[in-house]
Amino acid sequence: MGAFDGLRALVTGGASGIGLATARLLTAEGARVAVLDLAEAAPEGFAAYVRADLGDDTSVVGGVGEAVSALGGLDVLVNNAGIGAQGGIEDNADEEWHRVLDINVLGLVRVTRAALPALRASTHAAVVNISSIAATAGLPQRALYSASKGAVLSLTRAMAADLLPEGIRVNAVNPGTADTPWVSRLLDRADDPAAEHAALAARQPHGRLVSPDEVAAAVVHLASPAAGSTTGTSLAVDGGMDGLRLRRES
Incomplete structure (x- = not known):
């Protein structure tokens, strides 16, 4: 018996x-x-697999509706889809700020809004939003991305407060730097990819990149009916980067 037997889930950016x-x-x-x-x-x-553009509300409403129809309802929503951004506060034009916030924040809003009628009909409704270590730690050259993920973290708590009376739990996972295609593309563009990889790994106390499977395990835990008393919280999967201050050996 699986923990999710009989339940239906939608994963964005899946x-x-x-x-x-x-x-x-x-x-x-x-x-x-x-x-x-x-x-x-x-x-x-x-x-089911549904193509939809998180920047277009009509596309999102249609896509979520198609997914819910294919599943016969919805119990779990994982808001994972998002885009990256590099640079300090001066490095991105207004258009790029609007583009990233539109996908990373408003895209989450559009999907959740479209999914709420189906989630309200579930007896095990759970939403898990993917935020980031960038929401809780100051990272260099990530001003825009950090702003978007900070908004996701704050929004998670507000959503949890609003939706708990309706039986819908909302939590977030904050991954550290993970071994994903986006990070791989960043490394490919670096002057010295091997050195950049080593630097990203070294800034996480456990000394390596986070794996997608490790983040998935945290998401699934929070979405599980076994976590029925957990809502309005965030779970860091960052190798200790946010909370630990290890002593460096001389």
């Missing part, structure tokens, strides 16, 4: 990285899973 790992783990735990993404190639092994 075609790769953390989203794909989460969709696979939910499936392994017994859930019927629909993936929503913009990727042309549909990942295999799921109940």
